[in-house]
Amino acid sequence: MTHTLARSGHAERAARLAHQAASELDDATGLATTDAVAVYGALVLRGAAAAARSGDHDGAECFLDQATRAADRLGRDGNARWTGFGPANVDLHRVNVALTLGDAGRAIRLARLVRHDRLLSAERRVSLFLDVAQAYALWGRQESALGALYAAVRIAPQEVRNRPAVHRLVHGLCTRAGAGVRTRATAFAHAAGIST
Template sequence: MPRLDHDHTGARIAHYRKLAGLTQRELALRVSYSYSLLHQVESGHKAASLDLVSAVARVLRIDVTALTGQPYVTELQQDRPDGLIRPIREALDLYDLGADPDLTTRTTGQLVDDADDLCQLVRATRLNQAARALPQLIAEVTTAAHRTPSATLWKALASTYRTAHDITVKLGFYDLSTIALDRMDWAAHRASDPLLAAVRQYMRALVYFREGEHTIGLRLIGAGRAVLNQAEESIESLAVGGQLHLGATIIAARAHDEDAVEAHLSEARGFAERTGEAGQIHWLSFGPTNVSAHEVSAKMELGHFGAAMAKAKEVSIPKSWALSRRAHFYIDRARSEMETGHTDAALGSLIEARRLAPQQTRYHSGARETIRGLVHLQRRSPDTLTHMAAWIGQ
């Protein structure tokens, strides 16, 4: 079997709990989870749910990444994406410096096309390639927008900032992802685009969802819907509006508010009936399939793993979906399968997620916790599971 060291989420929870001077029973009471469950998680005999992790982080007043261990230092040193992050950080600091007098820029059309191409690279989880090209493009679009301001260039700059957010989130650099979202807001205002501003609020809400701050997350969703009211109705505005409801669905599920989950899912379905399958709208793939995928995630967050697994079997993910989104679905599906004792199916779902988006799957905290859970559930690990555990460093 793979080695089961002490470098896992449960061990980190125990470490920070002790630093806070709390016993297991005291922490369990504060996070509203059973002492038995917390004990199993800390000892490494049960996977830590994202809900539990965010609740512990909130109570202990630490960042979620302190518990999940992202970005996983050993793996990052092997893949060397850390060397790609510093140039992105520096490029994000150029926003208010005006045009670079030493930089020659290409045409607006070329810059817009490059911004779209980078977005597609990230959706295809070709993160290293996108990260290498991103800093120079940010610098070039920033200079072009300052020299000849136009809504088109400001939108292109907002797109590059969105790409910076996606890359840094997927690699676990959450502090930098927050800066990228602030820059996206700065560019969206100059583009006078309410849809961009609404999408940015949606993305901010997901940051707070990760941190377990449900109330703030839902307020941000509300703010995004208010901004959206400034836009004329179109397929694009309907898709963004529906996505805002899907974001609220997952946040409400994490807060265990089943009535709110059903209300937001119902609203999202209504939007999806009007849009159909609407892909590539401000980096979103909204439609009936996405509503179903979010229903799977919501049921899982609520702890209804059997219902989540049953719903997942009904969902047919189109090949036109971004690889990153398809992989995320299979990671969710694997968790529901593991929790219901379908360990072979769970391993199969993880293998599919790895095939679709290897780098994302390797660093995804949900995938890592599910693999660890499978190792504990199976007294003798099949070779495939052993290889998967070794692949993520367990």
Template sequence: MQLGDATATWLSPRVAENDPAALSLLGMIHLRAAVAAARHQDRATATRLLNRAEELADDLGSDENYWHTTFGPTNVVLHRLSIELDLDNVSYVVEHGRLNVDHMPQERSVSHRIDFARALSLAGHGDDAFAELRTAERTSPQLVRNNPRVRETLRDLTKQSPVTAGSRSSEVFVMAQRCRAVQ
């Protein structure tokens, strides 16, 4: 939080001039701070920081990659969904999470698919959750296979669908083994 405040002060002259690199850097710092606040269950701070990031994204006007931030309106939406998941607002994520993220960098699109799969699983939409995880794994196997949230989701999916020969639940179990979610 202190880093965000210090950076905002340092960047304020450039942000006032709508410098796209400054908007992107400050916007991304607000998004990361919002995630930290959400992980501490501080909804008010997370919302305030998300709203500020959204203003900066609106000023920027499009998804850009200044300072390798991938900052813009889409990334704000993706962070909002991730934060809502961290704050246990699963229904919000299920309702708003079906987005086209193919234009985003691999890490960001896979991260969103993992979050969306987690929300779908928690809402009892196991087949849809598994489909999201399969798409994410095809995009970036290493990011999926080493993610604790994937393991947690796969454990839940295997509990929802006991393994039977030849059924879709067998595919879930095989993926769970690849990701070290089960023995």
């Protein structure tokens, strides 16, 4: 529900729901099991993303701090209840929250700290590189943005090809970047199956 609300333009409501549900889960379970901690952690990460979408920097940071405490409690990355929750996933969300809040420099700095080998799924590794590409593009470093896109497509081409944000980013590189990057971005788009 939190994810759906945030994606459909109701980010503040999504953040409130995440907070309420996380509190209820904590009260009901005492977070006494790995499953409960993982679900709680995944929920507060959704809350962080929703708060960032609504421009609530403090709320997003509060959710991220809760997620960090839950991840520290687990002590490892895992996939309890299919959450993929753990310390590396929290780090990945810190990058995304910084990007969503418009702080490209912070997103890049945080991305450098993420342990790629601990991200359990190709989708998560691709998400990291796509956030990095968007941050570099916001920062005006088109060549680095394109490099991050190439890294993402090497991991999972289908993940790159099917994301609207990637299409917008590649279109921007193909139309607004310098001549050298524009040529390489057009070649990337063609190879990845992205229309420009």
